[in-house]
Amino acid sequence: MKIAVVVPFIPKIEGNRTAFLIAKALAIKHDTTVFAHTTVQTLIPEIRILCGDADFETMKTAEKGKFGVLFALNYQLFRRRTRQLSIFIKKHGAFNHIIVIANEAHWLPQYFENHRETKFSLLLMELHDRGMISFQQGDVRKTKVRSMLISPFYGLFKLFERDRFLSFDNIFANSTWTKTIFEYLYGIKIEDTIFAVDLELFMPLNELVVPEKFIAVPTASLRSEPEGLEIIRRLRDDGIPIKTYGSFQIPGFDNLGYLPDEEMVKLLSRASATLFLFNYEALGLIPFESLACGTPVITYDKQGPSLELKSNINVHFITSYTVLRDLCKRLISTDKTDDVVTQCRNSVMRYSAENVVDNLLSHLNGRV
Structure with missing residues (x-):
């Protein structure tokens, strides 16, 4: 054919x-x-x-x-x-x-x-x-x-x-x-x-990278999301370690800038969780890429990410700032187990x- x-x-x-x-x-x-x-x-x-x-x-x-x-x-x-x-x-x-x-x-x-x-x-x-x-x-x-x-x-x-x-x-x-x-x-x-989802590119690399405790935050979706910018500033002020990545540079953060694919995979694999904040997303591939790397996701309970990932046990939806802050603290204070990595990865294999x-x-x- x-x-x-x-x-x-x-x-x-x-x-x-x-x-x-x-x-x-x-x-x-x-x-x-x-x-x-x-x-x-x-x-x-x-x-x-x-x-x-x-x-x-x-x-x-x-x-x-x-x-x-x-x-x-x-x-x-x-x-x-x-x-x-x-x-x-x-x-x-x-x-x-x-x-x-x-x-x-x-x-x-x-x-x-x-x-x-x-x-x-x-x-x-x-x-x-x-x-x-x-x-x-x-x-x-x-x-x-x-x-x-x-x-x-x-x-x-x-x-x-x-x-x-x-x-x-x-x-x-x-x-x-x-x-x-x-x-x-x-x-x-x-x-x-x-x-x-490019599962050959996005995969867990935990055995190849030094474990760290931080929340990964992509910035591309924050250009038109003032509420999201305020959220990550509050998290930073409350002591949550955050690494931002993407071409949109946010003052006052550990900005890694635009990352080649291989470096982005390493970042997502090392992170305790990926915090995906957005104004409008019909789908939102970043949560799927994070899960493919074995890393849980935190995001809004709306639009595409909510419809596609509502039943995923390793995707946490934001209900209030206090709940978000406490969740970030819990994810950072505990090690990401092999079971969690496997669950995250398996949840997106059908894509x-x-x-x-x-x-x-x-x-x-x-x-x-």
Whole structure:
């Protein structure tokens, strides 16, 4: 079987890792190619490694890439980039399945009308509603004005998008949160939730690192989370040892900055727990990566992390600051046992790329 995995725009690895993991697993048994319209040049060697035996083809390269208004217009609203990508894919022959793993290129099936043998699938990574939800937050009076101004246009935009979604044979979502919102907003059924964790990269390394007592805090999700910033400052002032990591530097903390994958795995393996604070997360991969490294997670009881991890005994949800502080003290004061490490690891094994692809192929082949 010949399969194309489409990721139109690749400005960074994170956010696209699931696509590469799926392509790598598909390539074990099937002729698989990953297609992109534009890719940041420096990422290509790493992408080829992540894709394993799957081929990687990109139309264009760029020195850097970022999301914004121009990105939304070029990749999500206007058709030109998608049309160019369709021509590029066709030059590589016919495919049995074309799987778009992105929030872009939703026009793609419309350019393959003469390819009746090709089935199209879409894996939604997130909805535009993230921007809308964030946009609505803040001063109540401003929120009311924004709602009155934006809501009519937003409704028309959804009506416009619906036809594009209906052009796919199969639609999947990367989280229960996205699935629920999508089905409510568009009235279109999502077949299943599909996302993968890189379990070959994220694994316990306790035997290779010096044990420490600290709480690991990723900072990327704290840029728009003032409540989270206040929480970690209070924890620090209450004597909780914290190591922050990520490109967002927070004054007054032991900031490790951006970490290469291997260093991040070591950090997560050493930590007593990972504290994941966020404003909006449809899924939130960091808790899964922490668990894969054998480390418990502390996070908010809301949105994606709550829906996906509610029953996980090694995921602790914040109910109050006092409970959070006491929990951090308890986790730091006790050793992380082998049983806890094993429990954490085993709880995410079902998200291995191999398991995810088996499930995906069952849907594509009509066995589900």
